[in-house]
Amino acid sequence: MYVTRILAGRSWIPLWKRKIPPYPVYVQGNPQNRIFLPMFWMKMVKPELKTPPDSVQFIVHPQMSRLDVKQYLEKIYKVPVLNVRTSMRQGKDITHPSDGHIITREDDYKVAFVQLSDGQTFEFPNIFIDKSPDEKDMELMHKVEARGKKKYERQYDRASLPPWFR
Amino acid sequence: MAASLVRSRFIKFPPNFLYYSCYFTNRRHYSAQVQLQEEVKEVEYPPIKPRWPPGQVWGELSEKNAWKIYDETQNIMTMPTVEERIKHLTSNENKIALLRTRINPKNLQYFQDRTKTNLVDGLPDVYSSMEKDGVLDLDAVVTRLRPIIIDGIEMEHDKLERSRLFWAKSAKDMIATRLLLKQTLLPIRGYLSGQNAHMQRSRFDENVRVVAFWDKYGEKHKRIENDYNRNARRRRKKDEDDKPVMFNEPYLYRFQADEMVPIQIRVENPLPEFVPLNNELCLGDYPHCDYSPIVMGFRRVKEKQACVPGFNLGDPCEFGLLSILFSNDSALMYLKKCYGDLQYKEALIAYGLMTSFIWTVSQAHYQGFNTFLELTYPFTTQTIAADGQNFSFFAYQLNTLHLWKSDEANPRRNLCWASLDNKLYDKVENGKVKGFNDDVFKTLLKFVSLKPVDRGVDLRPYLPKGKPLPVDCKEYIPKTVEKIIVEEKIIYDESRSN
Numbered sequence: 322m323y324v325t326r327i328l329a330g331r332s333w334i335p336l337w338k339r340k341i342p343p344y345p346v347y348v349q350g351n352p353q354n355r356i357f358l359p360m361f362w363m364k365m366v367k368p369e370l371k372t373p374p375d376s377v378q379f380i381v382h383p384q385m386s387r388l389d390v391k392q393y394l395e396k397i398y399k400v401p402v403l404n405v406r407t408s409m410r411q412g413k414d415i416t417h418p419s420d421g422h423i424i425t426r427e428d429d430y431k432v433a434f435v436q437l438s439d440g441q442t443f444e445f446p447n448i449f450i451d452k453s454p455d456e457k458d459m460e461l462m463h464k465v466e467a468r469g470k471k472k473y474e475r476q477y478d479r480a481s482l483p484p485w486f487r
Numbered sequence: 488m489a490a491s492l493v494r495s496r497f498i499k500f501p502p503n504f505l506y507y508s509c510y511f512t513n514r515r516h517y518s519a520q521v522q523l524q525e526e527v528k529e530v531e532y533p534p535i536k537p538r539w540p541p542g543q544v545w546g547e548l549s550e551k552n553a554w555k556i557y558d559e560t561q562n563i564m565t566m567p568t569v570e571e572r573i574k575h576l577t578s579n580e581n582k583i584a585l586l587r588t589r590i591n592p593k594n595l596q597y598f599q600d601r602t603k604t605n606l607v608d609g610l611p612d613v614y615s616s617m618e619k620d621g622v623l624d625l626d627a628v629v630t631r632l633r634p635i636i637i638d639g640i641e642m643e644h645d646k647l648e649r650s651r652l653f654w655a656k657s658a659k660d661m662i663a664t665r666l667l668l669k670q671t672l673l674p675i676r677g678y679l680s681g682q683n684a685h686m687q688r689s690r691f692d693e694n695v696r697v698v699a700f701w702d703k704y705g706e707k708h709k710r711i712e713n714d715y716n717r718n719a720r721r722r723r724k725k726d727e728d729d730k731p732v733m734f735n736e737p738y739l740y741r742f743q744a745d746e747m748v749p750i751q752i753r754v755e756n757p758l759p760e761f762v763p764l765n766n767e768l769c770l771g772d773y774p775h776c777d778y779s780p781i782v783m784g785f786r787r788v789k790e791k792q793a794c795v796p797g798f799n800l801g802d803p804c805e806f807g808l809l810s811i812l813f814s815n816d817s818a819l820m821y822l823k824k825c826y827g828d829l830q831y832k833e834a835l836i837a838y839g840l841m842t843s844f845i846w847t848v849s850q851a852h853y854q855g856f857n858t859f860l861e862l863t864y865p866f867t868t869q870t871i872a873a874d875g876q877n878f879s880f881f882a883y884q885l886n887t888l889h890l891w892k893s894d895e896a897n898p899r900r901n902l903c904w905a906s907l908d909n910k911l912y913d914k915v916e917n918g919k920v921k922g923f924n925d926d927v928f929k930t931l932l933k934f935v936s937l938k939p940v941d942r943g944v945d946l947r948p949y950l951p952k953g954k955p956l957p958v959d960c961k962e963y964i965p966k967t968v969e970k971i972i973v974e975e976k977i978i979y980d981e982s983r984s985n
Contacts, residue, residue, distance in 0.1 A: 370779050371782070372778065373776070373782070403593070403826060403830075404593075404825075404826065
């Protein structure tokens with residue numbers, strides 16, 4: 322994910338990350354403004370926990386409210402929505418590759434849990450092809466090899482002894 | 488300053504210091520010489536245990552945790568009072584899942600899974616048999632009470648004007664229903680208490696807080712940390728071994744729920760059991776909805792754990808007869824407005840189910856049972872959710888508290904009967920009630936006049952027999968502290984001084 326914390330001093334921020342301009346306050350009698358292309362976006366993600374079949378999970382623009390999410394789905398995509406819940410999540414730590422201390426965090430993000438109505442269900446598709454059993458075996462073999470290598474490196478000074486006495 | 492900076496730059500260890508630490512340690516030296524040790528004659532071994540603790544079927548629990556639970560049960564058995572037991576169980580300050588009714592839609596199945604209850608349509612056979620046995624002469628009571636109650640309803644609707652008293656609409660509705668229900672309930676209670684001794688000695692409470700906690704078995708969930716304190720997570724990893732069993736297992740959750748019950752009636756003896764424990768309903772399958780509480784819209788928080796049935800220890804009336812809820816509660820009406828009529832009906836059932844479950848669990852705690860000590864007899868209560876006109880009746884039977892066991896190990900389930908949409912009258916026109924329904928009124932009478940029974944079993948099997956019960960206690964205020972002054976002569980050792 323793109324880190325805006327580093328770019329905080331600079332002027333350029335990607336368009337989809339920018340703050341949404343405030344909507345003018347409506348006073349009775351004034352002409353009503355309409356927004357045809359809002360700066361909202363929603364990204365469907367695979368849920369981390371086991372979820373019921375009628376629920377869908379999104380990562381959304383952090384300024385979007387529950388009502389925004391509901392209207393976005395109902396009016397543009399014609400999907401019936403029963404309930405929406407949102408919560409903020411902290412971004413992951415970015416550590417120094419060799420030193421190990423935390424440099425920055427990734428940006429915080431908003432997650433929206435959507436409950437569908439009218440008995441509609443959704444299952445997140447399996448995008449990646451499953452690995453074949455041969456490939457899984459090879460992976461396991463590499464893992465075991467690496468573990469042995471590490472053990473051997475640790476005992477480099479006792480290489481002259483037979484392995485039983487190391 | 489500069490020197491310290493330089494030094495720190497040189498002495499700073501890399502993050503993977505532990506990995507390289509083997510290069511800096513001293514080498515080992517080997518020799519063929521063997522040091523002779525003195526032989527220890529008395530060899531001490533740990534006591535021999537069987538693999539699984541005796542007395543129960545443990546299901547999917549690991550052996551280590553089964554032994555931990557076995558030790559805790561015996562530890563709790565030694566505690567003589569209920570206060571100590573509850574204090575011990577609620578002493579740990581870990582995160583618990585708070586369940587709240589009337590907040591989210593589509594939660595009924597989840598509540599059923601967490602409390603392990605089967606829903607049954609209609610009412611149990613106890614009420615239908617009440618007419619046949621001739622315990623109550625219902626027709627005579629109905630003819631006597633009908634005009635009084637109709638008069639009360641008319642008075643509340645038309646003759647009294649209280650629109651100016653309360654500004655908020657929700658508060659106005661709630662107070663109106665409270666008065667309307669009192670107008671129907673109190674004459675019944677007053678009339679029946681002349682015939683029945685248990686009604687005379689019953690207690691009538693309003694606005695009672697009811698809280699209970701329990702432990703439930705479920706599938707393994709990954710725990711997502713949503714808190715912003717990273718250091719707390721590191722600390723938690725360190726303390727994981729010291730935690731009690733219920734929080735160490737990844738598939739055991741502690742739940743808590745609390746409700747504000749508008750009206751409650753309590754009696755001295757427990758109500759009769761609706762169905763014996765051998766019945767098929769108690770062993771049947773129940774709807775599974777095994778998800779993490781975070782997915783269903785609840786939170787895992789550090790909340791103070793409590794067990795409150797709505798009365799103090801030592802009250803003579805320790806068993807529930809009836810609890811009355813408002814079906815036009817402000818939270819419920821908001822839910823109806825947002826999600827529709829079908830979701831409202833589900834939420835109403837969940838509301839009735841959860842309140843009766845909480846109350847029975849907290850009553851069981853006051854009789855000496857808890858999550859470790861299983862019930863020896865079922866607890867039963869009745870609840871009514873009403874707005875004065877529409878009545879929905881619930882009857883609940885608590886069969887188990889061992890919810891932390893897997894389903895195969897503990898086949899018992901709890902039971903809840905529900906019958907909705909019973910109209911007491913059709914409407915009020917020109918200050919007069921029209922279409923008064925006698926059948927609904929009769930069920931209401933049966934609910935209030937259900938007789939508690941001496942079941943013939945020991946009600947407090949896990950509490951010590953010799954000590955007086957809190958019910959029998961007469962001196963509630965402890966005696967004043969007496970100061971005892973002891974005077975002793977100080978004897979000096981004279982030989983030293985010389």
